[in-house]
Amino acid sequence: MAYGYIGTMRTVQDHRDEVVRILLSGTQGLRAAGCLLYVVSVSDSDSELIHVTEVWQSREHHDASLRLPETQAAIAQAMPLLTGEFTREELTVVGGLGLA
Template sequence: MEKYAMFGKLTAKPGQRDELARMMLESSGTLEDMEGCIYYILHEAEDNPDDLWITELWESKEAHAASLKNEKVLELIGRCRHLIAEAGGIKVRPIGGKGF
C-alpha cells in the first residue's frame, strides 16, 4: 500500500496562532497512539504570524481517513475551530528520503 502525505496549512484568526498551536500540541498524545500515523509535525511560519504548517505522513490514505473519524481528533477539531480563520493544504506523494 502506498504511503499518504500532506502539507496542511492552518491560518489562525489574527493574534491567535500561539493559542492554536498550544492547544494542538497539548493534544499531541491524540496522534501518538493513532494507528497508521508515522509523523505529524506542527510548524510556525516565519513569514506570517498567523500561519501554522503541518507535515503529515501516514501508512495509507485509509489510515488518514480513519483518523478524521476518531473521537479524540473530532473533539480536538471542535475545541480549536473558533481559533481558525482558514484551513487548507496540499496532498503529496512521498517517494523516498531520510525518515521514509
C-alpha cells in the same frame, strides 16, 4: 507507498500559539492510528500562519484518524480560532529522512 498531507491554516489574530497547543495536544495516539510523521510548524514571516506536515501508512489511515473522538474534540476546539483560510496538498511519499 505512504500518503502525505501538507496543509496550512490561518488563525485569528493573536491565537496562533493556542492553536499550535491544540494541534500538538493529541499526538499520543497518532502512531497507533497509522501516522508515520506529524510536524506542526509556524511561519517566520506570517504571525497567523501554521503549517502541518503529515505522513500516514495510507490515505485510509489518515481519514480514519479524523473520525477519532480526540481528533473531533481538537477540531471543535480549534475551529473558532481559525479564519477559514486553508490550503492542502495531498502527496505520495516516496522516502526521506525520518521515515521508516
